[in-house]
Amino acid sequence: METFDVAVIGAGPIGLTAANIIAKNGFSVCVLERRVKIGYPSHCSGLVSARFIEENSVKPELVLNTIKGAYLFADEELLSFKSEESRAFVINREKFDQSLAAEAQKNGVIIFTNSAVVSAKKRGTHSELYLQNGKAIKARSVIIASGAKSGVNRMFGFNDDESEVIYTIQTDMEVSLPDSESVYMYVDSSFAHNWFAWIIPIGRGLAHIGLGTDRTENIVDDLKKFFRSSEFTKDANVERLNLVGWIIPIGYAKKIVNGRVLRVGDAALQIKPFSGGGLYTGMKAARFAAEAVVKALKTENVSALNEYKSNVDREITPIVKRGLLLRRIYRSMSDRDKALFLKGLNNDEAKRIITESGDIDSPFFVGVKLLRFVGAPLMHYFKDLLVGINA
Numbered sequence: 001m002e003t004f005d006v007a008v009i010g011a012g013p014i015g016l017t018a019a020n021i022i023a024k025n026g027f028s029v030c031v032l033e034r035r036v037k038i039g040y041p042s043h044c045s046g047l048v049s050a051r052f053i054e055e056n057s058v059k060p061e062l063v064l065n066t067i068k069g070a071y072l073f074a075d076e077e078l079l080s081f082k083s084e085e086s087r088a089f090v091i092n093r094e095k096f097d098q099s100l101a102a103e104a105q106k107n108g109v110i111i112f113t114n115s116a117v118v119s120a121k122k123r124g125t126h127s128e129l130y131l132q133n134g135k136a137i138k139a140r141s142v143i144i145a146s147g148a149k150s151g152v153n154r155m156f157g158f159n160d161d162e163s164e165v166i167y168t169i170q171t172d173m174e175v176s177l178p179d180s181e182s183v184y185m186y187v188d189s190s191f192a193h194n195w196f197a198w199i200i201p202i203g204r205g206l207a208h209i210g211l212g213t214d215r216t217e218n219i220v221d222d223l224k225k226f227f228r229s230s231e232f233t234k235d236a237n238v239e240r241l242n243l244v245g246w247i248i249p250i251g252y253a254k255k256i257v258n259g260r261v262l263r264v265g266d267a268a269l270q271i272k273p274f275s276g277g278g279l280y281t282g283m284k285a286a287r288f289a290a291e292a293v294v295k296a297l298k299t300e301n302v303s304a305l306n307e308y309k310s311n312v313d314r315e316i317t318p319i320v321k322r323g324l325l326l327r328r329i330y331r332s333m334s335d336r337d338k339a340l341f342l343k344g345l346n347n348d349e350a351k352r353i354i355t356e357s358g359d360i361d362s363p364f365f366v367g368v369k370l371l372r373f374v375g376a377p378l379m380h381y382f383k384d385l386l387v388g389i390n391a
């Protein structure tokens with residue numbers, strides 16, 4: 001049986017980042033990936049902040065589009081704003097994952113594709129991982145980075161999460177938009193129940209178009225309804241589109257280290273609960289996980305792995321918990337009240353705050369600044385937020 005210092009399960013951006021850092025420190029690392037082609041198909045919209053681009057040294061050729069503004073639709077209301085500068089970027093997720101894989105391989109990481117992990121056994125200080133293709137791998141430490149939709153967590157005793165699931169569907173298609181530097185977001189519970197729908201221009205006249213919902217009804221019917229409701233998509237033929245369905249798990253994972261096993265990224269619910277963005281938080285967590293594993297291997301002291309948990313609790317858990325609070329408020333509001341909220345922001349001062357301080361990684365803080373534009377009839381929704389700020 002082939003033996004490695006570390007086995008990473010999942011060749012998504014989070015697993016590849018962790019693997020790369022560990023290999024650069026001189027340890028043997030393999031990544032086990034169930035798919036045949038890394039990054040494909042992509043379920044993600046790839047919208048990230050300038051901070052993400054900088055922290056992860058994303059190469060310019062992986063950026064598909066620059067975003068400066070947004071059009072937010074709710075009921076009869078439309079709120080639009082635009083900044084002079086870039087506020088977000090759309091990256092090519094397929095190529096991004098592939099570039100991380102190439103970098104990791106350059107540093108010595110062995111990637112096994114078509115290698116789904118189907119079961120695991122602990123043997124003394126090692127874990128044995130059994131693959132669907134009949135092979136097995138032995139490792140001193142395991143990092144679970146298997147994303148949102150896999151049973152790997154349960155194999156290693158991480159089965160106590162309280163999370164809700166958002167079902168998503170997305171396609172890429174040509175669409176004529178009035179402004180290709182803005183995103184278009186739709187709040188409408190008839191097709192995007194307790195979540196939202198989006199059109200995100202990605203350049204060359206194309207856009208990622210999709211929606212999320214917490215209902216388990218036929219999501220393709222929801223997408224058809226969304227297409228009919230938007231002036232930009234109403235004539236498109238949904239039957240002929242290439243659709244990708246996925247899920248976003250929303251919640252907080254208390255346990256992220258179990259013995260010599262760590263979980264990270266979507267597998268550890270390191271996702272912003274208000275927007276579903278998981279790249280910024282996941283990549284940060286991947287670095288913490290890798291650093292803790294390197295320290296544990298170098299010092300032969302397994303308790304160093306707990307530093308991963310304390311770093312996550314300091315830097316990522318607050319983002320997740322604030323996002324859960326925003327999400328609770330969002331869920332409790334009717335479509336009409338969400339529209340009234342947008343109406344309250346439809347003025348120069350509120351738009352100035354949004355364009356100057358709007359940050360897709362920390363919507364909470366701009367939300368707090370905007371509280372003064374909330375009319376008295378809506379204020380009761382935000383009482384938990386006020387308590388949260390003062391706590």
Ligand SMILES: Cc1cc2nc3c(=O)[nH]c(=O)nc-3n(C[C@H](O)[C@H](O)[C@H](O)COP(=O)(O)OP(=O)(O)OC[C@H]3O[C@@H](n4cnc5c(N)ncnc54)[C@H](O)[C@@H]3O)c2cc1C
Pocket residue numbers: 009010011012013014015032033034035039043044045046047048115116117118145146147148149150151152168169170210246247248264265266267271276277278279280282
């Ligand atoms: C519709 C949608 C839009 C999104 N848009 C954005 C966005 O705009 N910005 C943003 O920041 N985030 C976005 N996200 C979230 C983002 O895609 C995730 O947070 C990110 O992909 C998490 O990376 P990961 O490496 O943890 O998981 P993944 O990217 O899911 O990678 C996990 C890998 O593990 C593999 N795997 C699973 N099980 C096994 C197994 N048993 N054995 C071996 N391999 C396995 C999978 O095949 C996969 O390659 C979006 C998510 C969705 C659903």
